[in-house]
Amino acid sequence: MAEWLYEDGVGEARAALVADDRIVAARIELPDTLRVGTVARARLTERMVATLDDGREVMLDRAPPGVTLGAALTVEVVREAIPEPGRAKRARARASDAAPAPGPDLLARIAATGHPVRHLRAHEADALEAAGWSEVLEEASGGEIAFAGGMLRLSPTPAMTLFDVDGDMAGEALAVRAATAAALAIRRHGIGGSIGIDFPTVTGKAARQAVAAAIDAALPPPFERTAVNGFGFLQIVRPRPRASLPERLRDDPVGAAARAALRLIERTPVSAPARFRLPDAVRARIEATPAWIGAIVRRTGRAPIFDR
Template sequence: MPEAYWLYEDGIGEARATLIDDDRILAARIELPGRLRVGTVARARLTEFQLATLDTGEQVMLDRRPPGVTLGSAITVEVVREAIPEPGRAKRARGRMTDATPATGPNLLARITATGVPVRTLRAHEPDLLEQAGWSEVLDEALFGEIAFAGGALRMSPTPAMTLFDVDGDGPLDVLAERAAVAVAHAIRRHGIGGSIGVDFPSVTGKATRQAVAAAIDAHLALPFERTAVNGFGFMQIVRPRPRASLPELLRDDLAAASTRAALRQIERVPATAPNRHRLSGPVGACLDAHPDWLDELVRRTGRTPIFNA
């Protein structure tokens, strides 16, 4: 296989993709169906001065008040940022007025194909290359925020204002900080984190040491991004484009649904000769009851109806 490649799965309730290089996951992405995607161009009406309501009923915040357009007027909108889940409420999708022809934005498969990196589509009856590469470990990172690296660990905490990384570890602080910078850069890419990002490094002394930490970020985090220097308290801020929710934001928005989709992925891969009885937690069972289409799809794919125990 080429040095780097995408693995793609059309899963039950979600599409999944990972960028693999040297047997490790460089980027992990999940896309949920029915979401308003970046690049979508749709008819709408201006319902507030910076709010457009699409003909489908979805609302999009506009980047600026359209000049010369009165409330209630028909307009065409292009989505430039998808809705971002947050505790208690969600940031609406953002868009801008356009003269383009209405069209649906590219889905996950189209986006990874457009990178030019080879894509391999996985089937449930094939070896689980996604899991072999560390899929479950990446999901655990996203859900619980604990990311280990040589000599230390990161704690990743998404907040409405920014995603925060806290560094902990042993050994010389300058070595720990540089290793942490590399780990942060890799985690940002792996989890698709955008927007404002704060990193609390150990309080290293000396301008040269702080510059070395910043240089490690520059060397391992792909553009575009902007950053501050590491200040005297060890804090750096990074700002990246944020076209859609990060993996932690997406999964933490509905833990029961994320766990249910993960369980269905495992059940789908159980051999036809194996027992068909499965134990589900209460929240996962309730979520599956709320999504009968997921169970129908599981039955269609496997050819048998599973038996669940609480």
């Protein structure tokens, strides 16, 4: 039976849905995220922009009727901020009559799926790693996803997330396997919005239908897709309430590496030396974040020492 593994980590919350000892879905949430479902007071500062009381800006899905510039209103977040090269897409919101309240956090969301949730502790065996946590993070940050007979190359872009298929098998067989692998990766990494898959040339209607059927069988709804066109391209559109795992890790690779290092530091046995050698940028980020150091000291009872 599938279950969620959940860690309240230093600098991030982590969760993985695990079935048959492998990760089906991996999620990371940062503590300062303006979450979907958050209802907050704001002021209309542009026709389609509201500024929350804490200073963060949200894009409105439509101009609120009867609200003039500078007037107060209440908004509900319907999409979290999406990191992109240059400037992130601001969170999206709509006017609301609801009472201000925070949106559900990662733990609440996974609990609502109906799958059991197991809380992991640092002194226990590393169930996340046993299920392939590091491999999933490497897929997200590096973009290479191996499957039997081939390789997917994942590339998030501002317009869409692209998968390119490569392999040595015959065209149709490779495309069908790649379709299944891409669908599983989309779910594993929480990829939404517009998604394109560039398959090797697939000739014949039956072959193209087999590729599309493989997507339908492996990717849970809701989603819409096109057929495979004559150039081997298929497009999928899924809801995009928040950033995917690749977008999250690639937006701040040093921060992601620092939080991963903190996870290993927290799991280091007390009997082992508390000295660690990290890349300079990662060490500097940790040392520049007193809240992380304080959390590690509280959780482990000792301060880490970083060799230079």
